[in-house]
Amino acid sequence: MISALFQKIALPALAAAAAAGGSLVARTPAIEVPAYDLAARSLEASDAAHQAERAFDKADHNKDGYLSADEYAVLGIVSAELARLNGFIAIDTVTGVRTVSVPKPVTASLSIAQKAAIRDQARSEYEWIAGDDLRLTRSEFVDSKLEEFISIDADRNGILTGPELSRFAYAQSKLAAVIG
Ligand SMILES: [Ca+2]
Numbered sequence: 001m002i003s004a005l006f007q008k009i010a011l012p013a014l015a016a017a018a019a020a021g022g023s024l025v026a027r028t029p030a031i032e033v034p035a036y037d038l039a040a041r042s043l044e045a046s047d048a049a050h051q052a053e054r055a056f057d058k059a060d061h062n063k064d065g066y067l068s069a070d071e072y073a074v075l076g077i078v079s080a081e082l083a084r085l086n087g088f089i090a091i092d093t094v095t096g097v098r099t100v101s102v103p104k105p106v107t108a109s110l111s112i113a114q115k116a117a118i119r120d121q122a123r124s125e126y127e128w129i130a131g132d133d134l135r136l137t138r139s140e141f142v143d144s145k146l147e148e149f150i151s152i153d154a155d156r157n158g159i160l161t162g163p164e165l166s167r168f169a170y171a172q173s174k175l176a177a178v179i180g
């Protein structure tokens with residue numbers, strides 16, 4: 001009698017558990033592992049170039065193969081907003097997305113004045129990177145990021161680690177225009 005009652009209760013419960021387990025498995029394929037769970041330990045120049053290519057493609061909104069001054073400025077503002085919100089920079093490396101934390105993360109969004117400061121900074125960077133024709137190509141953009149990589153690689157070993165990594169992430173965040 002008791003065992004019959006137990007079976008009546010247990011079987012639906014088991015079925016429910018099996019269904020839940022089944023759906024859990026179905027909902028967590030490897031591809032859905034959070035992309036931002038891996039902190040970078042080091043970055044190579046090829047990673048910086050890979051990240052730059054991805055960033056360029058996202059920033060080139062009208063897909064004409066160039067970044068306009070506006071597209072470049074929007075990239076800076078979006079980068080700063082994301083860095084403030086997340087407290088890290090996501091870097092699209094050769095082996096996948098890695099994160100590097102950035103200082104003073106704040107959840108509030110940027111003020112109009114802060115966006116203007118980032119835009120001003122972006123304008124002077126843009127003129128420098130794009131050159132006299134004021135057309136910023138993909139290779140100019142990637143080269144500028146590689147130059148940045150080299151300038152940040154203080155010990156000249158071709159790899160960014162520790163404080164170099166932090167400086168690289170901070171440079172990508174564009175927060176220097178608002179934090180200093
Ligand atoms: Ca464009």
Ligand SMILES: [Ca+2]
Pocket residue numbers: 153154155156157158159160161164
């Ligand atoms: Ca180094």
